[in-house]
Amino acid sequence: MRAAVVAGFLAVPLLLTGCVVEPVPAPSGPLGPGTTAGGGTPGVPATSAPLETTQSSNKAPVYWIGRSGQNVFLYREFRDVPEQENPVTRALRAMMSEQPLDPDFFTPWQNPSSLATSISGKDVINVDVSEDAFNSNLDADMAARAVQQLVYTATAAAASSGLIDSGQQIRVRILVDGHTDYPAFKHIRLGDLMSRAPGMVAPVWIIDPQEGVEMGAGSVKITGRSTKAGSRLRWQILKGTEGAVKMPYLTGETTAAAEAGQSGIFTLAPKLPAGDYELKVAQAGTGDGPDLNADTRTFSVR
Structure with missing residues (x-):
């Protein structure tokens, strides 16, 4: 993991393997591919943030992982990004290669050597990323949050840029070097269609x-x-x-x-x-x- 991430979070009992001081309860329980429902952590509504609407700004919506009390959630920032790539690709590249503005947030993703996205039909985003993006050692709960971080960012970028109608459910298929069935962070099997999991976004x-x-x-x-x-x-x-x-x-x-x-x-x-x-x-x-x-x-x- 990047030195900046490690330095900022070694003292905090998150779910990073090797840095665990105490277990952190999952806001919606362990999540697997295609899972969209979550259970009940007290005080945490089992809902997801409404899908972003089309905006005129060129800023990219990027989700990060952050801690609130004993829970870990997704938080969004709007970031300035280069315009050489399509809106979904550049939002995901920022998520994987940049650091959050807020020091309370972080990302376990690594800068990938290759990243491409496309849209199939009216509601499916395809993400093809290289294996080196997963070079962080996470436990199962944090791996679930990292995968949902990608799902939230991809769907936000597609909706806010007008590439997909925000009035419908958008799904994401993640490929690794063109293949399905890759175990993301050694825990989450990829390849099935995934949507935003309730309970992941900050209350x-x-x-x-x-x-x-x-x-x-x-x-x-x-x-x-x-x-x-x-x-x-x-x-x-x-x-x-x-x-x-x-x-x-x-x-x-x-x-x-x-x-x-x-x-x-x-x-x-x-x-x-x-x-x-x-x-x-x-x-x-x-x-x-x-x-x-x-x-x-x-x-x-x-």
Whole structure:
């Protein structure tokens, strides 16, 4: 695994073989080829993020793996990518060869020597990748997340670029050096059609701002999504001090939208002066229980 990944995650008890300190419960249980349903980890809705819609931006939607509490989920960033290849190929190449903007995320994929994608019919994405992309030592649960990371990224890129209608279920077939039946990361047999597995995507997810961006002073637009429509969310904004320590600045609650077409979306518009900030959004706990599935993001206002 890349030195950057290892350095960033050796101290964290993830499911990387050789780095395990304690087992991490799977949000939807072990997943195999073609599996689309998941079981129940408490506090984790067994749903997948709505498929991305067509956008005019040239940025590629890329999913990464990240940790929230005792669970491991998929999170999305939009990335600038070269336009020499088709949208699905360049999104997957970014997923396999680049590092996430958010230091809380990572990818176990390696930069492949060959990568090609095509679309069959109206709803099937074919991905043919070289064997060297799988040169990371993972256990079965993390291997399932890595394969779903590819499925989510491929389907997101196809839908957001308009190559496939986002109103239907999109499936992905993964080939390795042109062949089926390859054991991905030595655990997940490839070749069958696969779709997005519920429970893999983060239950709470900040969309904008992305990690490390600079925004104009005044009313700052914050958007995100919860996989549970109509859920109550708590948010907190920390502001950096002269000693670089971030202190609580604003707190509040909001409700994720329940309307069709906007399901789970939440928006905030706090007025912020110039400074460095950290945003935290989480599902509100019940009673005296702790908040769940927090996502965090750092950004600056200038």
